[in-house]
Amino acid sequence: MSDNNMEQTIKDIKAKFNKDYFPFNLGIEIVELAAGFAQVKFTVTKEMQNLHGMAHGGAIFTLADTALGLAANTRGKAVGLQVSINYIRPAKPQTVLIATAEEEQLTRSTGIYNVTVATEAGKKVALFRGVVFRSN
Numbered sequence: 001m002s003d004n005n006m007e008q009t010i011k012d013i014k015a016k017f018n019k020d021y022f023p024f025n026l027g028i029e030i031v032e033l034a035a036g037f038a039q040v041k042f043t044v045t046k047e048m049q050n051l052h053g054m055a056h057g058g059a060i061f062t063l064a065d066t067a068l069g070l071a072a073n074t075r076g077k078a079v080g081l082q083v084s085i086n087y088i089r090p091a092k093p094q095t096v097l098i099a100t101a102e103e104e105q106l107t108r109s110t111g112i113y114n115v116t117v118a119t120e121a122g123k124k125v126a127l128f129r130g131v132v133f134r135s136n
């Protein structure tokens with residue numbers, strides 16, 4: 001993909017993000033988007049709390065999965081094929097969490113990404129790895 005095409009793809013994804021209803025309605029915002037790279041953030045709200053008063057694993061997962069989806073789709077249409085997550089530190093309500101997705105490998109039909117979820121102070125909350133299927 002040429003630099004101009006990549007720039008246009010990134011613009012298109014950003015413009016369509018408000019139609020990605022699930023993450024958008026959780027308050028997830030795009031911080032940065034580049035070829036094979038995405039950074040997104042949200043604030044842990046009361047509605048995201050689990051029984052222990054910490055961020056629900058599903059909310060943290062959604063943040064990481066959103067970063068994966070954005071990074072992968074800069075390379076053309078892609079969908080998640082297999083993902084895994086390790087929750088390494090709980091996140092309290094009102095904490096801002098940032099997920100950063102970095103591309104490790106691309107093949108014609110797959111992509112492998114590592115996503116780190118951390119607080120603004122850089123404390124790691126979750127480590128996520130995803131394999132995507134590239135359909136074009």
Ligand SMILES: CC(C)(COP(=O)(O)OP(=O)(O)OC[C@H]1O[C@@H](n2cnc3c(N)ncnc32)[C@H](O)[C@@H]1OP(=O)(O)O)[C@@H](O)C(=O)NCCC(=O)NCCSC(=O)Cc1ccccc1
Nearest residue numbers: 049050051054055056057058060087088089090091123125
């Ligand atoms: C507890 C453990 C899994 C292991 O820790 P360990 O091997 O013992 O290691 P270590 O002691 O080194 O601690 C490492 C860091 O963790 C912190 N910390 C530890 N214990 C506590 C505590 N009790 N409370 C508060 N913080 C605690 C500790 O201060 C340290 O942080 P720091 O360096 O001081 O800033 C930890 O990694 C953890 O809490 N992960 C997040 C889990 C999570 O949020 N999952 C998603 C939600 S589950 C869900 O929504 C649904 C569901 C429910 C039920 C079932 C299924 C699904």
